[in-house]
Amino acid sequence: MSKNPGASIPTTKTARQARVTALLTSRAVRSQAELATLLADDGLVVGQATLSRDLVELRAVRVRGEDGGLIYAVPREGGDRSVHSVSSQELLDTRLVRLCGELLVTAEASGNIVVLRTPPGAANFLALAIDHSVMPSILGTLAGDDTVMIITRDSLGGAAVAERFLQFAAESGAGG
Template sequence: MKKEKRHALISQIINENSITTQDQLLFFLEKYGIKVTQATISRDIRDMHITKVPDFNGNLRFVVYHQDDRDPVQKLLDNARIVAISITQVHFLNVIKTIKGSGNAFGANLDELDFPEITGTVAGLDSVVVISKDETDAKKVYDMLAKYINTKEVEAS
């Protein structure tokens, strides 16, 4: 099977099923009579920009990433409304808690922006640490994001 047709089938499988591992994807492909190696699946995942996102139960599943033509700042702020739970400024750091499984993607959104107030980010499963060079820059980051994070209690130190 040609790569383009395999990619279309992979996209269909991912859209119709909750696929959480490459082995599951291989299993579904075999049900359609397609035998490929783990290396081929890994390349397909990379080429198709397949990523994992949390489903409604918080379990990570594959989705095909589609190019987002929104302005990167607007994309970050929209995502903050959806996945960010809280933000806390601690000296020159901001700690952002996210819904389970969204920390890495939200950190990547921040990294995309190349804000001068952000020296770097460290992201995990459900949190992002935003590092600034000083408290003034950290406060600017906090002020930008805090109004978009839907929390009952947003803290600043």
């Protein structure tokens, strides 16, 4: 049974590799067996040979974790293979707050949809920062040129998420 209720992960290679990447960037995974178990928890049963090929295609390597043990890591923006630790997650969240202060023009909600407006050309940049942050209330984002649409998990959660982004903008102190 999936630990992510309501989640539906197709059994395609692309979806599986996206889930592998998400797992490797969100936690320390020490072995292929551990990774296979995590995938099985999400309803994706994968053989060892398939998992090995996925790791090669994703350019995953084993690096030293914070405790000195070897863990899998995949390249992120700029080829960085450092592990997402609490401190690096805090940096990502700090970046999101800063970007909201610099780029957020408006935030409005309707039901479980939030629409963020940015200057022209900035929506993808903000959406990427949102996607890399850990906000369990967010199901996903879509970005255009100057608009980011966010879908929340809660059918009435849009207003709270929109308010949170407005608070991020206010917290940043940017735009003076």
